[in-house]
Amino acid sequence: AQSVTQPDIHITVSEGASLELRCNYSYGATPYLFWYVQSPGQGLQLLLKYFSGDTLVQGIKGFEAEFKRSQSSFNLRKPSVHWSDAAEYFCGSAPHGSSNTGKLIFGQGTTLQVKP
Amino acid sequence: ETGVTQSPTHLIKTRGQQVTLRCSSQSGHNTVSWYQQALGQGPQFIFQYYREEENGRGNFPPRFSGLQFPNYSSELNVNALELDDSALYLCASSWHGDTQYFGPGTRLTVL
Numbered sequence: 001a002q003s004v005t006q007p008d009i010h011i012t013v014s015e016g017a018s019l020e021l022r023c024n025y026s027y028g029a030t031p032y033l034f035w036y037v038q039s040p041g042q043g044l045q046l047l048l049k050y051f052s053g054d055t056l057v058q059g060i061k062g063f064e065a066e067f068k069r070s071q072s073s074f075n076l077r078k079p080s081v082h083w084s085d086a087a088e089y090f091c092g093s094a095p096h097g098s099s100n101t102g103k104l105i106f107g108q109g110t111t112l113q114v115k116p
Numbered sequence: 117e118t119g120v121t122q123s124p125t126h127l128i129k130t131r132g133q134q135v136t137l138r139c140s141s142q143s144g145h146n147t148v149s150w151y152q153q154a155l156g157q158g159p160q161f162i163f164q165y166y167r168e169e170e171n172g173r174g175n176f177p178p179r180f181s182g183l184q185f186p187n188y189s190s191e192l193n194v195n196a197l198e199l200d201d202s203a204l205y206l207c208a209s210s211w212h213g214d215t216q217y218f219g220p221g222t223r224l225t226v227l
Contacts, residue, residue: 036218043120043206043218044159090158102149102208102216103172106158
């Protein structure tokens, strides 16, 4: 069965430091891959997505993610974290196919805390 | 362009009752998906509606049902509420086959 794993439940980084959030997926073929961010009490905002093509994907707010098929990973990175980046981050995947992008499987989420 | 909206924002029900949650799609979107997010968990896919028909369902019992209307708005209905149904319910809309965008959610508390 398809699954998404975010190994780090909670991460704390200092403001200005670099960030990497890990995501591993389990699926036979290459799925669609997404990263969303959720602020407390809010819905999910799309940061970036990977459907095919270039394995390094640029998103909003200075985030990027790299798809690595050999490692079944889609890790999210940011070179310099800002205090406003503190939030919950979710990695999601959906099976390839035009009707499937709305059937996301999410990981458990990673809570990012930013120290001043 | 109007984003995805959901109503109500918060709701308190008692066990055994029924509840209806509503979602208005983003302008131009024809597909709606519903998710349940329990506290401290990632969202779980409930079902998707496309052209007023259910188009895929997650591991949720039949007491979770939905509707999609001609204007692409949608309802989620939950019968015989259980304590474990307490969660944030998220609606997301998309143009069929493209990225989906989420609403702010409805917080349901079952007592």
